[in-house]
Amino acid sequence: MSENPDKTKARETLELALGEQIHALISASHALNxxxxxxxxxxxxxxxxxxxxxxYSYGPTSxxxxxxxxxxxxxxxxxLIKQLEKAGYVSKEPDPEDRRGVxxxxxxxxxxxxxxxxKEKESTFYERISRWNDEELERFTTMLRRFNGFNG
Incomplete structure (x- = not known):
């Protein structure tokens, strides 16, 4: 049994539209970064x-x-770490689990x-969702978690 060509075309159109929106999100996020x-x-x-x-997000590491x-x-x-250390943003400490490590x-x-x-990045994204009601925000968050593979 073959698929309905109209349904296949509609699905392709939806997937392309999703791709455009993902690209827009990645581009906007990159610009904000x-x-x-x-x-x-x-x-x-x-x-x-x-x-x-x-x-900042994950803490000390090698x-x-x-x-x-x-x-x-x-x-x-x-x-880059040398530059960050010289500027006073990053420090190096002995690894308590491996004294040879840093x-x-x-x-x-x-x-x-x-x-x-x-704060600037957060305020930009907050501005975009500020008019959403709680249900819309919850639905968006749930769908984004599923898309990112974080659902069980």
Whole structure:
């Protein structure tokens, strides 16, 4: 039994429309990330803020784990961490579980600067959902969690 061509075309149209909206979200998020990075420290590359943002969200880690988690090569992470450390945003401490290892973490200045940079991004997204009622927000969050693979 073959599928209805009209139904197939309608589904393709819906999938293309979804793709357009996902692309718009990714593009808007990237633009906000670049602006947030500039607000964090205009002298740093946006990739440095990507590392800082990861440390802010997940806490201390090794340079190797940070490179893997952010899909960046180790040499780039090492170079950026040196810049962040020199600027006072990141510190290195001995790993309590492996004395030969080093953990990277945000300093107080790094934490404060990250929070300041993220406020702009949060306010932009908040503005977009501010007129949604609770049911719409809950439905959007549920659907986004499912799309991102976080449903059980």
């Amino acid at each position: 670049v602006r947030s990075a500039e607000r964090f420290d205009a002298t740093m590359q946006p990739a440095a803020f990507h590392l800082v943002r990861w440390l 340079a190797a784990a940070l490179a893997e988690a952010t899909a960046m090569d180790r040499s780039s992470v090492s170079r 953990l990277l973490s945000l300093t107080e200045l790094g934490q404060q600067s990250t929070v300041g940079a993220l």
